[in-house]
Amino acid sequence: MSKIKISDFKDKTINMHCHTTRCRHATGEDREYVEKAIEAGYDVLGFSDHAPFAFEEGYEPKFRIRMKMEEFEGYANSVMQLREEYKDDIEIYLGLEMEYFPKYFDKSMAEIDKYPLDYLILGQHFYDDEAGWISPKRPWSDEEHLVMYVERVLQALDTERFFYVAHPDIMCFTGDVELYDKHMMRIVKELKRRDMPIEVNVNGYRDGLHYPSPRFIELGVANGNDFIIGVDAHDPKELLDFDIYEKCKRLVIEKGGRLINNL
Numbered sequence: 001m002s003k004i005k006i007s008d009f010k011d012k013t014i015n016m017h018c019h020t021t022r023c024r025h026a027t028g029e030d031r032e033y034v035e036k037a038i039e040a041g042y043d044v045l046g047f048s049d050h051a052p053f054a055f056e057e058g059y060e061p062k063f064r065i066r067m068k069m070e071e072f073e074g075y076a077n078s079v080m081q082l083r084e085e086y087k088d089d090i091e092i093y094l095g096l097e098m099e100y101f102p103k104y105f106d107k108s109m110a111e112i113d114k115y116p117l118d119y120l121i122l123g124q125h126f127y128d129d130e131a132g133w134i135s136p137k138r139p140w141s142d143e144e145h146l147v148m149y150v151e152r153v154l155q156a157l158d159t160e161r162f163f164y165v166a167h168p169d170i171m172c173f174t175g176d177v178e179l180y181d182k183h184m185m186r187i188v189k190e191l192k193r194r195d196m197p198i199e200v201n202v203n204g205y206r207d208g209l210h211y212p213s214p215r216f217i218e219l220g221v222a223n224g225n226d227f228i229i230g231v232d233a234h235d236p237k238e239l240l241d242f243d244i245y246e247k248c249k250r251l252v253i254e255k256g257g258r259l260i261n262n263l
């Protein structure tokens with residue numbers, strides 16, 4: 001089970017999606033993320049840097065996307081130290097953003113669980129390591145890949161380890177919209193059943209990516225899901241970018257969606 005759940009944060013402003021330089025594509029000191037979050041007015045900040053995996057001995061991930069397993073201890077210690085130091089100003093949680101790779105999940109969690117991790121968010125940036133790091137972010141129009149993505153997300157949730165799903169709409173599907181609705185609605189329904197809000201990802205919006213997907217938001221609104229803003233900060237300054245934060249909120253509000261835990 002995830003140690004924390006969204007209902008623990010009623011009436012608090014939270015951002016549970018934030019990175020550190022250990023992922024090799026973020027900038028700034030860990031402390032700066034905390035200070036900017038306080039300045040922004042959050043009650044809660046969750047660190048969710050890209051998770052390390054217990055890959056085979058000697059395997060080097062091909063992209064600059066994650067910390068190494070041996071870096072996890074330093075990350076955990078840094079976050080726990082900041083939690084103590086800033087406890088009068090903000091609640092801090094130790095998390096990770098992780099893909100669900102069935103082959104490596106249990107092995108990796110056995111290492112990670114040696115430390116007091118508070119939560120995981122699912123960020124399925126790749127279908128599978130075995131499939132050669134194929135990203136669902138590039139355009140796909142076939143049903144097979146759409147189903148593969150949806151199945152991975154549902155399997156991940158079945159582990160009961162995840163707090164929520166980061167950018168659940170990361171699958172860039174350019175095929176038939178009815179197919180998209182049919183399969184992505186399975187994720188929408190599962191999130192609702194598990195009382196997990198749909199993340200509207202500020203980083204995707206900032207980079208002009210295909211997510212947050214208006215269609216996916218519509219599916220969530222039609223199904224009565226809650227929505228949450230995930231800043232997905234890779235730079236402390238991004239926690240103070242209220243302009244883009246408001247634009248993401250508007251995407252949801254204009255479609256009649258219900259936002260929770262926002263600034």
Ligand SMILES: [Zn+2]
Binds near residue numbers: 025050234
């Ligand atoms: Zn990242």
Ligand SMILES: [Zn+2]
Binds near residue numbers: 097123125166167
């Ligand atoms: Zn992500």
